[in-house]
Amino acid sequence: MAQRAQPINGRAGVVAGTIVVASVCLAFLGIVLRAEPGAGLGPADWQAIRFTVVQATLSALISVALSVPLARALARRQMPGRQVLITLLGAPFILPVIVAVLGLLAVFGRNGWVNDTLGTLGLPGISIYGLHGVVLAHVFFNLPLATRLLLQGWQSIPAERFRLAAQLDLPPSMVFRTLEWPMLQRILPGAVALIFVICLTSFAVALTLGGGPKATTIELAIYQAFRFDFDLSRAALLSVIQLILAGGAALIALWIIPQLPLTGGMDRPVQRWDARGGGQRLLDGLVILLGSAFLLLPLASVAVSGTLGLPQVPASVWAAAGVSLWVAGLSVLVLLALALPLAGWIAIRARGSAEAIGLIGLSASPLMIGTGWFILINPVMDPVRLSLPVTAVVNALMALPFALRILVPGIREALASHGRLCLALNVNGWPAWRWLILPRCLPQIGFAAGLTGALSIGDLGVIALFADPDRTTLPLQMYRLMGAYQTEAAAGAALILLLMALGIFWICDKGARRYAEA
């Protein structure tokens, strides 16, 4: 497809992309400069690489496969509480790892609800530990993300098409083939790649639910190399392998995304005549029920134990919550400054492969970025004084690929529907952003900002390496509680964390949507 003239150019995007790549590469350089030649990779490392790829592939494919019916059901149904449900379904994604694992174990663990029920029925119990447990946990984390991404895809199909399909009296299966499948073809590869990369860097979940050292991931090997062996060259080598795997996956996925001519609609509300049959209703209802149960039961357990622990939460947790809010706010700002120009640049390019840049920050181990910048900052000033800003920037880099996945289709759609009008009116550059893209993409911007804020609140990330004792973040404080036998107070802190993350997400997401509608 020939490249068409666009009202925005990619210069700011190139600058933003350069900043992202540079911040990761500089950190890497910092480590390599300090590294002494090490022993290289052993058989254990290769086993870790194999396991990582297997579990990440399975987790990504299953998460995305399950998200298709769930997103379709949610897209086709209007019911009371739908918005609340969609927000709540996003919660597993932003939970701190250890909290989510304890929540999952309350449902699927040895003494969990599932095994209790099976036991009462006289059936043999199930064990969550093993590769299937790792995949289960990763699906729990990422099904919500995949569902949200697909839901956006569904919302991007203009209402007129469903009307036309209804006029042609197409059955649901034909509607799926003609309208929904082409949309899925554009969204699925990117979603699979994104979740693959997220699962690639997983480590505490994989180890705990994997049941032992066969579930070792590359990230664990990186952690071991940095913190235990202090073998910087091995850490750097493993980081590069992780980057290559992530980058390779991203490039393949983005390459196979077909280019479809986008045509805008007239912004009518979507009505789904094809989904009105009783069988379709029953099917959607069942899917929503099952999906909600899988995602919300572990959350309910987190909420229950958290509520019991709340009275024991010390005052310092609230101070830490304030610090976390500050960090989250900063990372949202950094994210928007990077993601918007980058997304604009990607949106006007014929192929989406530049989106791989966004994945760099996520696939680089936060430990590597943190350590690298520590080495770089140390000769100039005390890195501890920069611990919070560095945390905020690392959080923003981690959220960047999600933000791009969310923003790029929106910007493409805005340009497809109104780009020519802009050109005709000679509205170019910043005015095109100001009058076309930003207002039309406000829901996506709100979603991306909310997701970033929520992720940032829940992230322990680099702060553990050089924490300022007087200003700790909420996740760090929660881990301290856990480390000091205060399991109940930690559960209370986890609940506060969860509520704050959901709150930030809700405010950004809902606020932008309401403003966009007004």
Place this chain on the structure above:
Amino acid sequence: MRRTLIAAGILLASQAGADTPVLTVYAGDYFTSEWGPGPIIEAEFEKFCDCDLQWSTGDLLPRLLLEGERTKADVVIGLTSDVTAKARATELFAPHGQDNSALTLPIEWTDDTFLPFNYGHTAFIYNETTMDAPPASFDALLDLPDDVKIVIQDPRTSISGLALVLWVQALYGDKSAEVWEKLSDNILTVTKDWSASYGLFTDGEADMVLSYTTSPAYHMIAEEDFTKKAAIFPEGHYFMVETVAKIADTEQSELADKFMAYVMSREFQTIIPTANWSLPSALPQSDWPEAWAQLPLPEKVLFYSETEAADLQAQAIETWRNALSQ
């Protein structure tokens, strides 16, 4: 009147702040939280030191290695015996200047750089209300029925996990691989750190958890819960110690020495058990706080010196990994 007093107090405090020497102590992250020993150590030490003790937290050894000679630390507290070899190799440390013979550790300590301030032993903790027949020896642990589940920590990411691997090595030597294979049916899972393991245990997911002989003390003293017990094995338990050390080119040499002496003082040693849930390093057992004196402790203690541990570590971890990867 009262108001002027407060004003005078503030004035004095700020003047004091202007030229009070600062002692910067690096500590592990847990150490300075309000549930750690940091706040009380700071308050007690500042009562007589004429100084301002400032904590700086983070991953101790990686941070020291990264900072090298630019480190701002005057004293480092919390280095465990498994990292002292690497810490020593940095040549950042000065002799501790204290008398090792005043130590009351169950092993002989001759190191003149790293001074122990508290210790414990690895042990498996169980809940006596849910476990009728706890194992009475390590051999008995290996013969537990398969439905008794134990949760341990990864020796590659956790100090207590590493201690367990060395414990098995010390007890069984060449037969370690068989021991791990026998134990593998009982190992529910392996976690990254102690906190996650202990969380699984308190949530009832696991029957036993790899922790310390001192863990029951926390439950007894802080929670008045007497159901958590350490299984004491006659074969012996692996010794774990935390040390404090002085940075050689500190500008606060005298203050640092004062701090090292404080660590050995009776005041510090009586605070540390309940503040850090660990056993005091230089206090005769007869002088321990009441509940602590009643804590069941192993009679035999196993320990590898840092050079022995360094030689054995990689092989012991590999044996563990191979046996549990089957």
